[in-house]
Amino acid sequence: MLPKSEVKYIQSLSQKKFRDEEGVFVIEGIKMADEILSSYSHLVRAVYATEKWIVKNQGKLTNSISVHELQTFELQKITGLSVANEVLVVLNKPTSIKFVPDENPVVVALDQIQDPGNLGTIIRTCDWFGVNQIICSPDSVDAYNPKVVQSAMGSLLRVTIEYKQIEQFINDHSMYTPCVAVLDGETYHDFLFPEKTLLIIGNESRGVSVSLRKIATKAITIPRRGEAESLNAAVAAAILLSKIRG
Amino acid sequence: MLPKSEVKYIQSLSQKKFRDEEGVFVIEGIKMADEILSSYSHLVRAVYATEKWIVKNQGKLTNSISVHELQTFELQKITGLSVANEVLVVLNKPTSIKFVPDENPVVVALDQIQDPGNLGTIIRTCDWFGVNQIICSPDSVDAYNPKVVQSAMGSLLRVTIEYKQIEQFINDHSMYTPCVAVLDGETYHDFLFPEKTLLIIGNESRGVSVSLRKIATKAITIPRRGEAESLNAAVAAAILLSKIRG
Numbered sequence: 138m139l140p141k142s143e144v145k146y147i148q149s150l151s152q153k154k155f156r157d158e159e160g161v162f163v164i165e166g167i168k169m170a171d172e173i174l175s176s177y178s179h180l181v182r183a184v185y186a187t188e189k190w191i192v193k194n195q196g197k198l199t200n201s202i203s204v205h206e207l208q209t210f211e212l213q214k215i216t217g218l219s220v221a222n223e224v225l226v227v228l229n230k231p232t233s234i235k236f237v238p239d240e241n242p243v244v245v246a247l248d249q250i251q252d253p254g255n256l257g258t259i260i261r262t263c264d265w266f267g268v269n270q271i272i273c274s275p276d277s278v279d280a281y282n283p284k285v286v287q288s289a290m291g292s293l294l295r296v297t298i299e300y301k302q303i304e305q306f307i308n309d310h311s312m313y314t315p316c317v318a319v320l321d322g323e324t325y326h327d328f329l330f331p332e333k334t335l336l337i338i339g340n341e342s343r344g345v346s347v348s349l350r351k352i353a354t355k356a357i358t359i360p361r362r363g364e365a366e367s368l369n370a371a372v373a374a375a376i377l378l379s380k381i382r383g
Numbered sequence: 384m385l386p387k388s389e390v391k392y393i394q395s396l397s398q399k400k401f402r403d404e405e406g407v408f409v410i411e412g413i414k415m416a417d418e419i420l421s422s423y424s425h426l427v428r429a430v431y432a433t434e435k436w437i438v439k440n441q442g443k444l445t446n447s448i449s450v451h452e453l454q455t456f457e458l459q460k461i462t463g464l465s466v467a468n469e470v471l472v473v474l475n476k477p478t479s480i481k482f483v484p485d486e487n488p489v490v491v492a493l494d495q496i497q498d499p500g501n502l503g504t505i506i507r508t509c510d511w512f513g514v515n516q517i518i519c520s521p522d523s524v525d526a527y528n529p530k531v532v533q534s535a536m537g538s539l540l541r542v543t544i545e546y547k548q549i550e551q552f553i554n555d556h557s558m559y560t561p562c563v564a565v566l567d568g569e570t571y572h573d574f575l576f577p578e579k580t581l582l583i584i585g586n587e588s589r590g591v592s593v594s595l596r597k598i599a600t601k602a603i604t605i606p607r608r609g610e611a612e613s614l615n616a617a618v619a620a621a622i623l624l625s626k627i628r629g
Contacts, residue, residue, distance in 0.1 A: 258617075367511075
């Protein structure tokens with residue numbers, strides 16, 4: 138039986154404040170647990186799972202991992218999903234890797250992205266195209282939010298995500314050309330992306346903030362052929378990344 | 384005061400069964416209500432809104448629309464959102480437009496798409512790129528699911544979505560070349576999309592079903608440069624559409 142204090146502890150990790158204090162986050166589900174235990178087991182603190190899952194995955198559970206066998210109704214108490222999966226893992230946030238411009242021809246900057254699904258999808262898309270560094274403005278959604286984790290999957294552990302003012306990054310790294318994605322810029326087809334590109338994607342409803350538009354050297358657009366008012370932020374990021382890194 | 388029966392009626396519309404029986408669906412929020420009332424007011428059956436919203440939008444509310452002024456706590460009872468917005472609209476599903484191949488160089492087919500956010504995003508992306516016809520396999524998520532509506536926005540009323548076997552569409556429309564998006568096909572950069580393309584996007588975890596892969600004439604791939612296991616289905620659709628229709 139899982140003690141009440143531990144139930145409360147895991148529940149508290151749905152909030153950013155407690156994730157930050159503890160330096161941990163939660164992943165759920167067989168597929169993601171499998172990826173984490175295969176490639177990132179050094180980050181795993183604790184596993185909460187059904188007997189069936191534990192028997193099947195015994196070989197991956199090193200001594201440093203605290204393993205808790207739970208009944209389904211107990212898992213249901215700690216899950217962030219509507220229906221609990223067979224396994225929930227608490228793991229340490231990865232330590233940030235020092236940013237090396239030479240290894241990053243493209244950096245993606247997100248200006249006040251609010252939707253966790255969008256952030257997760259952008260992280261996964263960056264990972265697909267070999268973009269390893271994302272800058273999020275401090276008022277963006279937290280990358281360890283359970284919904285971000287769910288849509289980013291293992292990519293969350295491969296892409297470094299740093300929360301800081303995008304203006305600060307631009308000041309500190311003048312070798313990058315800041316390019317904003319907007320509705321009225323240069324068509325991206327004909328656009329020759331600079332050798333070092335900082336691709337700036339704006340907020341879901343307001344787009345890129347005025348101050349960043351002023352600083353940006355280039356403004357690029359995905360031309361509209363139909364009638365939708367805008368493209369989803371993750372979709373816009375993906376189309377531009379496929380052009381830069383395709 | 385909204386009668387209990389009406390509260391129940393609106394709540395029931397969160398389920399596909401009742402939406403189908405009534406031929407209606409629900410949209411919520413100021414932005415979407417504005418778009419619906421400006422361009423599709425002939426579809427609107429009823430509006431449930433705060434006094435403030437009604438005063439502001441009086442000019443758009445024709446006589447055929449049944450308008451209900453509600454207190455915020457009453458709106459909270461009928462909303463599908465966690466916090467009710469100022470306005471909720473019940474409207475008729477648009478009647479399908481007869482499919483004319485001559486007007487549709489590209490048709491998108493979705494094979495068992497399950498995530499409502501993905502379907503909504505794909506509908507909006509199709510609308511952006513001027514693709515007006517989507518075929519969903521019968522076991523795909525319902526296009527009038529509230530979460531699909533929320534991410535598709537007004538595009539749901541401009542793009543025709545038909546639920547039928549994709550194999551059936553291929554049999555009936557031999558002028559279209561069926562192209563599946565897969566992980567091991569021809570690189571999409573070098574791929575010359577046929578004059579009439581049926582772009583088939585697969586299920587989020589299983590990809591395109593084996594039977595459709597066998598029928599498809601072409602298999603295309605977005606090359607991976609990093610380590611993510613796969614691309615999100617809506618992202619893959621968007622990147623390929625940007626290539627075909629960009």
